[in-house]
Amino acid sequence: MSYEFTPADVRFLRSAAGAGAVDAVDALPLTRAGYLKDVAEARRLVGDRAAPVLETVLLRRRAVSKVDAPARWLFTDAALQQATPTPVATHRAARFAGRDVHDVTCSVGVDLAALALVADRCVGSDIDEVRLAMAAHNVSAPLVRADALRPVTRGTAVFVDPARRDAAGRRRWHAADFVPPLGALAEAYRGRDLAVKCAPGMDFAELPWDGEVELVSLGGQVREACLWTGSFAGPARRATVLGPGGPKWTVTSDGPDDCPVRAVGEWLVDPDGAVVRAGLVRQYAVTLGFGQLDERIAYLTGDERPAGVRAFRVMESGHYTEKSLRQTLRRRGVGRLEILVRGLDIDPNTLRPRLKLSGRESATVVLTRVGRTPMAYVCEASAGEA
The missing domain is CATH 1.10.10 (Arc Repressor Mutant, subunit A)
Structure with missing residues (x-):
């Protein structure tokens, strides 16, 4: 506890x-x-x-x-768990630049600090007395104790980070279970430019949202979804991949999606999780000049190494069975193996000891299906980013 x-x-x-x-x-x-x-x-x-x-x-x-210079900050455990990593908060705050902004669930002030750096004027509010007192220590911005569903500012752009855990710490996955609920927030700030931070694991296909849904990843992990409405909103879906210094690249639902389904080429790419969660695999494939191995599977393939993304050079491929994969890895002297799986019911941690790896070589194996056929693609260990 x-x-x-x-x-x-x-x-x-x-x-x-x-x-x-x-x-x-x-x-x-x-x-x-x-x-x-x-x-x-x-x-x-x-x-x-x-x-x-x-x-x-x-x-x-x-x-x-999560934050820069944490030695000066005050937190609660729950507030820290929900806090946004600084690069993600900075990226999100950029859309608020030059605006009057109200963070209506400011908690201990992590997002408010990023907003205050770019906003014309910025105010934070929260209903929790303890978190608000911590925010007063952490951030130099006006603060007020207020219920997020009872607006206390006018004409401001609004940011909300609703609570997504219950009293026992379990995650809430449905928008109606947020505190405050998403529907109530949308109604309370109808006609305002609004951004709502959400968990990336939500089912966005069922989300009643007519603005933009942005999925953001940092360091290879999908860190958050943000719902944008009003003048903030752009394409219906956006995936943004961040590096330590800011955005590396983005892909949107406005982009072309006419990528082919094709046989495996020299290179494979496992798209960033933000792209997959945003449902933008085909749009992303077009930006790379790649195609899909299967129209229902996210792995992409092409003949030239793409710049700026992690890619795997295919050494050999074929129908997957555990026995044939074990034989291939033994023949190649593979003792260190990364196992990537999509579309097959295979647990890498269970499979690895059964492969009886030995040798000095490293490799990556991509296990997936093409149509109904299970396939194995044995690749050089990750080529990293170009």
């Missing part, structure tokens, strides 16, 4: 005494091996404030993958 901060805890943590207590406890290793000993030392150092101080230290250490 995570620690539940109180307003008094936040007041202490924001004070000079609180900052000193956090610094003292942060000097402890707090590793699994010596955790109980370190907790006892933390209690000796800061007394009855040990629990909120310990939680703050641990949350800041976890936050290094």
